[in-house]
Amino acid sequence: MTNTKTITFIGAGSMAEALISGMTKTLYKPEQIIVTNRSNKERLEYIQNTYHVRVEADKEKAVKEADIIILAMKPKDVAEGITSIAQAIDKHQLIISVLAGVSTETIISLIGKNVPIVRAMPNTSAAIGQSATALALGRYANDKHLAIAKELFRTVGAVTVVPEEDLHAVTALSGSGPAYIYYMVEAMEKAAEEIGLEQSVAKDLILQTIIGAAEMLKSSKKHPSVLRKEVTSPGGTTEAGIKVLEDYRYQEAVISCIKRAAKRSAELGQSLLQLVKTHR
Template identity: 75%
Template sequence: MKNRPTITFIGAGSMAESLISGMTKTLYVPEQIIVTNRCDRTRLEYMNKTYGVRSETDKRKAVKEADIIILAMKPKDVAEAMGAVASAIHGHQLIISLLAGVTTDTIVSLVGKNVAVIRAMPNTSAAIGQSATAISQGRFATAAHVAIAKKLFETVGIVAIVPEQDLHAVTGLSGSGPAYVYYLVEAMEKAAEEIGLDRSVAKPLILQTIIGAAHMLQSTSKHPSILRKEVTSPGGTTEAGIQVLEQYRFQEAVAACIKRATERSEELGKALLSSAAMQS
């Protein structure tokens, strides 16, 4: 693969945009990146004007030019999308799939060739270089392909290499994880308003509290439960707040949330396999 590979995104939604935003701030230049999608020309024009990347309405042309093809469409659209471009894909290309629940073997089957596929699950924090991404190796991908994918995703955050069967769990945990944190911040902002704090005062306090807690977890080997207990004085304000969280089974709710997101990833994969079997 050449030193400055051409990267084609099929799909121009929020995840594609997050990755492109992060990638073009670090290792890659906009001219290396082509973006195409199903039919939304307005979205392609936006990506071109915002990030300087090349936009292309001819999906086959975009795929033919690519060294790396990144699948960023909705999982339900993958069969149609791959059917439109499969004949333009050749054996020297690397396909990186961002599709929740869709296995590397499914991608290979849709392409109809023994093509290298890496499956990845980043999150939208890629836009600011803070993604937590897990990647898995398809059966026709080599260690060199894994290294290429790892280098790409390291431009937008940290990378873990995991067995493909673990990616459903990764999707439920860190793939969807930013939304859980944003939901928590929504609740904290609402509570701040109800107790009389102005938004302009509350918001920076909330954000720095979350940032500081995360940095504490990164900088110490102490278990989160120990750090929590160190903040929680008997009979104090924190204990009173924690007791309410326990009353509402906060930890159980978070665990159930992650498990349900994981199950949904599995369901998406099974639905796609069932649909593909019916079409064949």
């Protein structure tokens, strides 16, 4: 059954598009979704033509029509983007933020009203209904608001609820996570080319290998290290490959990558908070 709520997206970037793509395949009709952005008319036209949703150049009008407002603008546009619609926001509307690093308290300060906010950290796999999304409640949000957010994000994948302070870690792990996997696949494709495999053959093998490994991790109760060792015969090809990864400190690199992303999420949040305090 289709939900009757109207959703307005403030921002039309890759995350907004991924959510729109997933949502219009399941619970929401295109006409229930309104999209607006700062000034990129070409981007709005693309979104409208691709997903048949409504677009609106007048941000205040788009906000006033909404039951749910999803904040999805670029990090550099957050302060200006939120303050530009603050007057149009009503305390009975639900604000959902997919802004990396930006706390609910910062958003409340920018809006200047005691509005219910749910922070969400999905990833771009939402476009195919396979997102891993974490939700956290702001000060004025309650279980009813959480239920609405859960329903919305379950249309694009799996949902978990965490304390807000954990969202920096979530952002680094699953929010940015698809990019780490894509980066690994880039390397595997380059390696395949260098050892003489045709691109189409290599791509099919790589994709099925990743899908199979993910399914094994999902269905097996064994620790990843155990599954790895089961593939690694002494003196064999896998052991030789793993030894090179160890020499390059592969695990350390991945751990450092995720820690740095989490730190950057915190930095983004702090820089915006300082900007808000400066302009009060």
